[in-house]
Amino acid sequence: STITQQYVKNALLSDDETLSRKLEEAALSMEIERTYSKERIMELYLNTVYFGNGASGIEAAANTYFGVSSSGLNLTQAAMLAGIVQSPSIHDPYENPEDAKKRRDTVIQAMLDEGYINPQTAETAEETPLGVIPKGDRPGEAAYPAGHFVSEVREWFLDNPEFGTTRAERAELLYGGGLRIYTTIDLNTQAQAEAAVNKFLPNPGFQGDPNDFSHDPDAALVTVEPRTGYIRAMVGGKDYFGDTDYAKVNLAAGKGHPTGSSFKGITLATALKQGIEADDRFPSPGQACFSGWCPSGGGGLGGSAKLEDCAAFSSNTCFAYLASKVLGPQKIRETAYDLGISQDKLKERDGSVNATITLGTYDTSVQEMASAYSTFANRGIRVDPVLVTRITKADGSVVFQNQHRQRKVLEPEIAYEESRILTGVITKGTGKDNANIGRPEAGKTGTVELKSGANSDAWFVGYTPDLATAVWVGYAQRVKAPDGTPLRPKDLGSVQGGKVPAQIWADFMKTALAFSPPTPFTQPVPKQTAPTIPEVRQFEPVEPPDIVQMPDVRGRGREDALARLEELGLKVTSRELKEDPQNEPGEVVNQSPLPGRALTQGAQVTIESAPGTQAVPSLLGLSDSDAKAALKRAGLEVKEAASPAPEGTVGPDGEPVGPGTVWSQTPAPGEAPPEDKIVEIRVVPQPGEAPTTTGPPAEG
Structure with missing residues (x-):
């Protein structure tokens, strides 16, 4: 040519x-x-x-x-x-x-x-x-926002065979293909994350001198939306464009870091899956030995302690006992894999795993920890982290479109109990002093201590129903003395999970959620089971109705508010105001009754919202007809395809999707409506139904 x-x-x-x-x-x-x-x-x-x-x-x-x-x-x-x-x-x-x-x-x-x-x-x-x-x-490149996130997107693209047979082919498409790449990063949230890190660690760059207290340790932060998996902020280091040897190393991704006691959240989930309850008691002395492994430190409670107190006060011996004598490390690793931690990790060279896994001795990335804890926030539904939502060429043709998929890895009751117990970390335990943000929240501290007594890594991983955020503080430069001993400032208190990591987490979360009303963790409705022994009665007593608390949905999108209220079993009347220049389209501005009111399930409530559509509603788990009705209410059209769902796909209720049920949608829930107002859905075919595609007539 x-x-x-x-x-x-x-x-x-x-x-x-x-x-x-x-x-x-x-x-x-x-x-x-x-x-x-x-x-x-x-x-x-x-x-x-x-x-x-x-x-x-x-x-x-x-x-x-x-x-x-x-x-x-x-x-x-x-x-x-x-x-x-x-x-x-x-x-x-x-x-x-x-x-x-x-x-x-x-x-x-x-x-x-x-x-x-x-x-x-x-x-x-x-x-x-x-x-x-x-x-x-090479000369320094021009700086741009979220450098480590952009680098992660670049590597994701170059490693993805969907964009070319070889890495060289993918590079030619990436750099010479005139692509438009739409990412999940929110630059306001990113700026808030960077500000929180810089506030508490303004001068990172410790070089190994034990007497040097002029340099702070490094830090990384990742925040994920539990329902979508969207990564909204990623701080991979102080300055991607800095002049240090490791400036472009993404401390939030890759191989990762030892997680310390923040990994106990995964052990806790494993215990709950096995039927262990919050008030079950386990040994919690100051020190104990298990097959030659003698952990100490953490929150040794003396004698025995309830599981929920072991988690709140981070008892090392209690969790070591669970891993060694009750659960076994393999079950803990399986839970970690289910939550999305890479299967290349959490293993010895021979593929085995030690009970020390419960104290976070294996490396895990900040991104993986944020994503794992987001599953707790999302009622046990795992949504893998998303960097890119869509890629188009210069002519508008679509090269890539993210497909929202989810699967249940924990029962909702387990996820709720996990959140309830980890709330105690903040209300009474190791996160009490610095992690409280004044709304429903849960989390876990983590500190890695060396044999020398110095701390090498510290974490706080926490979440609300709206955001899951992991913060790591530690040393990018693994500096060692001539005898091989890692060098760390012995009394640098910032490297403790309940201190600076928790402070960074709280400062960021308060800012990021400033305009979002507090959302409680939703307690699942207990499943009704038939009695094992028949009873003969002259009359059946009437069961009292379930009581729910009216949440605050003001400021949320109309469809989001409807979903939250209907999830609680409430009947909703939605009214759209004729004019409202002060609020975003589709934003809920009034509700009746007001937040906090005790209601019986099935009670009638009303919301009023600004005219227009704020975001694409969630259609996952709806029937074909209900999804179309929801889109019609939102002023959107539908393009429908009947195609089988991947194995393990579940709806918002955590149950497998059945015939006639929506299992995927594009754009994802919460995204802005596309310009053509067409939302694509994939529906599980009815038995004997061939795959089909229907939609609005093409233009022209």
Whole structure:
């Protein structure tokens, strides 16, 4: 194809090899050649073509490979750049320097043949080394928000075979495909997270001197929406664009860090799954030994203690007893995997797992811990973390669309009891002094102590029904003394889970949730079971109705409020105001009765909302007809496909989705409605029903 066609393909069209695209490419190319000079077309092409190593456009390429502006390129540098465009991965001067030089010399020879240079200049140029700057010496890049999050998105894309067979193919699409990538990051929430970290740890960068108290430890933070899995903020270090050796290392992802007692939340869930109750008692001395392992520290309560107190005061010996004598480490690891922690982790070299898992001796990432605890917040329903919601090409065609999927990994009763017990960490336990944010919340502290007595890592992982956030404080540089002993300031109190990590968590959560009304953890309605022994009675007593408390739904979207109230078993009348310029479309502005009122299930309540639609409603678990009705109420249309749900897919109630039930929707619940007002849903087919797709008529 011609340079003009390449420019049209790179900047204006998709890569689809279809007849219509080829015809459109040819038509646009002819129009551009009629409109612009050859020099202008070449300029447009050079400003959009991909040169490899993340460089799109000639200016970025000159800066990446030679550390100069495009106007400062010499003959040999320009020839190399012209040569590698053909295939940036094959002619990569860092990975294949001999191939890159051969390609450059081919360009120089072509310039000689065309009369642009003389033989002496060509000979000198071909004898000149490539002269690319070392990768580590590249000039600083322009800063942008949420650098570590952007880096994580980049790696997600480059590792995803959905975008190309090889990493090189994916890189060419990412950097040269004219893509629009829609992510889950909320820049306001991101700024709030960074501000909270900087407030308590303004000067990170400890280098290993035990007497150096001028530098703070490093920190990382990830916050996740439990219902969607959307990562709304990610702090992976002080400054992604900083000059430290590890500035671009994402401390919130990757291999992770020892989690300390914050992992006890997962052991607790395992115990509850096995039928252990909050008031069951277990040994909790100051120190105890189990097969040669003698844990101490933590909140040793003396004698025996209730499970809920062991969690609140973080008794190491109590949880060691649970892991060693009651549950077994394998069951704890299985729960962790169910909650989304990578199956590459939590194991010894031979694949086994030790009882020390309960005290967080294995590395886990901040992102994984936030996601795992978000399942507790989401009533036992796991939604994997999401970085990207949608990717489109320059012509608007969709390359990727996130499909909202969820599965039940804990019974709702277990998740509720987990939250109730972990609330005690904040109301009376190790998080009491610093983690209380004045609304329903739950969480767990964690501190990793070295044999020297110094602390290496500290955590606070906590959540409300709206947000789950993990905070890690520790040392990015694992500095050691000559004898191999890790160096840490011995009395740096910030590296304790109940101190700075809890302070960062509370400061951030208060700000992030400032405009969200407090939401209680929803207690599941007990399942009715038939008596095992028949009883004969002259009359049956009337069971008293279940009592629920009217929540505060003001400020929430109409559909979100309806879902919350109906979940409590209330009958809702929804009224839309004719005018309301002060509130967001679809925002609930009034409710009756007011929050806190005790109601019987089935009671009638009323909400009033601003006109319009605030967000796409949740359709998951609804019947085909109910989903269509909900979209109609929201002023949206539906495109429906009948297709089988992946194994293990569950609805909001945690039960497997059945025939005629919505199991996936696009956009996800809570997202802004698409411009065409069409919401796509996937419905489990009825028995014998073939997969189908229906929807509004296409335009034109």
